[in-house]
Amino acid sequence: MHMRTIDSLAEADLVALDGQAVRASVELAARVRPADLSRPTPCLGWTVYGLLAHMTTQHYGFAAASRGEDDLALWRLRPLGDDPVGSYRTSAGHVMEAFAVGGVLERVFPLPEFGSGVAFPGRQAISFHFIDYVVHSWDLAKALGAEVTFPPDLLDAALAVARAVPDGRARREPGAAFAxxxxxxxxxxxxxxxxALGRSPGWPEPAGAVAVLGTASTPSSSA
Known part of the structure; x- marks a missing residue:
């Protein structure tokens, strides 16, 4: 099978793939009931509520970045209020609307979470968002005991991004995006x-299971 890379995708294709990942996360979030909010997730230390709050915050942060807004305060964790699922749904619509603006891949996205003054080309920034929501959809599905499926072209693109994420010591630092x-x-x-991004496909591991690597039971805590 031919592996599609992010660089080979047209703007409409990349935005559409990102939208598919986000919509999958919305469909999974719609299954969340109040009792599910305290469930653990593959993101170490995060409950379903914490994962939804992170995902919601990131949507607003990336949407702001697409408009050139460089303010770290926009990336601070947002409370979800009395309707966590509704809050998440609203944030997802917000970022998809922001990314639908023509020429978005040619914009410069400030991403202050990476450091003061750090910015990325729109194509690269949206690829970050895309892989986050492919993986976070999986995270949420695992937490709910559900399944998430994506078409082959989306998985090809996601694997290309996952393989491009640098590995090594940086992933062991506190707050690293991926284990x-x-x-x-x-x-x-x-x-x-x-x-490839530090999650164990078999999460949650059976009691007494031995991880292939020492980090298998330590998934990402921030992405």
């Missing part, structure tokens, strides 16, 4: 993607 990559010995394309 170190895990060995992958077969399974679905989605399994390969999450393993």
């Amino acid at each position: 170190p990559a895990l060995a992958w010995s077969g399974g679905s394309r989605m399994d390969e993607i999450v393993a």
Whole structure:
């Protein structure tokens, strides 16, 4: 199968793939009931509520970045109020509307979470958002005991992004976006993607299971 890379995608294609990932996360969020908010997720230390709050905040942060807004305060964790699912749905619509503006890939996105004055080309910034919501959809599905499926072209693009994320010492630092990559010995394309980004495809591991790498039980805490 030909592997589509992010650089080979037209603007409409990349924005559409990102939108598919976001909509999948919205569909999963719609399944969340009050009792589910305290469930653990593959993101170490985060409950379903914490994951939704992070995802909501990131949507608003990326939307602001697409408009050239460089304010770290816009990336501070947002409370979800009395309707966490509704708050998440609103944030998802907001970022998809922001990314739908023509020429968005040619804009410069300030991403102050990476450091003061740090900015990325729109194509690269949206690829960050895209891979986050492919993986976060998986995170949410796992937490709910559900499944998430994506078409092959989306998984090809997501795997290309996952493989491009630098591995090594930086992934072991506190607050790293992803944990170190895990060995992958077969399974679905989605399994390969999450393993490349430090998630164990078998989460939650059976009691007494031994991880392939020492970080298998330490998924990302921030992305």
